Amino acid sequence: MAGNIPNAVMAFLIPLPSILFYLSFLGQFRDRSLVTAAGDDNSLSPLWIWCYQHPLLLANALFFLNVNLSFWIIGLLQSSHWMIDPYWTVIPLLLVHYYGSHPLAEYNLLRSSLVRFLTLIWSIRLSHNYFRREEWQWGAREDWRFTDMRRQYGKNWWWVSFFAIYLSQQVFLMGICMPFYIVHSKNKDFNIWDVVAALTCLAGIVIAYYADTQLHTFVSRNNELKKLGQPMVPCLEKGLWRYSRHPNYFGEQLWWWGLFIFAWNLGSGWSFIGALINSMCLAYVTRLVEKRMLEKDYRADAYRQYQKTTSVWIPCFKTTNSAGKDKKI
Known part of the structure; x- marks a missing residue:
């Protein structure tokens, strides 16, 4: 401080x-x-x-x-x-x-x-x-x-x-x-494509906000459990995180692709390169984050199961039921 x-x-x-x-x-x-x-x-x-x-x-x-x-x-x-x-x-x-x-x-x-x-x-x-x-x-x-x-x-x-x-x-x-x-x-x-672009950007902002808020609540609760000497919850599988392993990254990508729609509507389709590179960088960051998640012994097995059942970015329903007991907060 x-x-x-x-x-x-x-x-x-x-x-x-x-x-x-x-x-x-x-x-x-x-x-x-x-x-x-x-x-x-x-x-x-x-x-x-x-x-x-x-x-x-x-x-x-x-x-x-x-x-x-x-x-x-x-x-x-x-x-x-x-x-x-x-x-x-x-x-x-x-x-x-x-x-x-x-x-x-x-x-x-x-x-x-x-x-x-x-x-x-x-x-x-x-x-x-x-x-x-x-x-x-x-x-x-x-x-x-x-x-x-x-x-x-x-x-x-x-x-x-x-x-x-x-x-x-x-x-x-x-x-x-x-x-x-x-x-x-x-x-x-101004035309309808500007409306589409604006709604895409706004959807990205809202999704990223709720995903980050849910993650913050999860991390804060786990920190409290750690201080109390109680077992921490291995995976966040509630809210948006039930349908995507990285909904915050998905929201952030929507924001930048929405900006691209503004530019495309003005005849600059080549500007998709910026949004594409952002998505590629987030793909790399996703790999780094998930590698760190698997390095923690208390969550490694649960997170591997989470990877098998839950989409990486785009929210969708789980492919199979999680094995064993679900540990959620």
């Missing part, structure tokens, strides 16, 4: 350089009548002209400098790369507003407002789940996957971490958030 307040203050202050720089850039374009001639306006510095002409490159430059380098240095100083996790829930929200406010932005107001609102709800849900899991602390621990990699790479981890955690996540995040750019680069009438 001692580092909680300093970490919180640092987390709030660290994006300020990018935010202040971008606000200064926008200040050069208050008069939108100047926008169309920005490339020929000698009163603007070459830096502002470049920022105007290259919105995607600017977003990547700010990400590289203010996230990759800054977070990496802080992670090295603290021996914990915790900060990227809470910001994973915030960066998409910052990006959707960045693309929507850039002087070159062109969009349907209803579609843009809907996407911004849904992204806000998604960000609040994921942030709430993160801090609830971390018992409302800032920087209490880093992702267990980073800790495993730290042990794996040993003395080389200090430089490997820059590529494994930060540069790779820049490529990943900028890729899956490409629909935000597409939504704010094409002005097409």
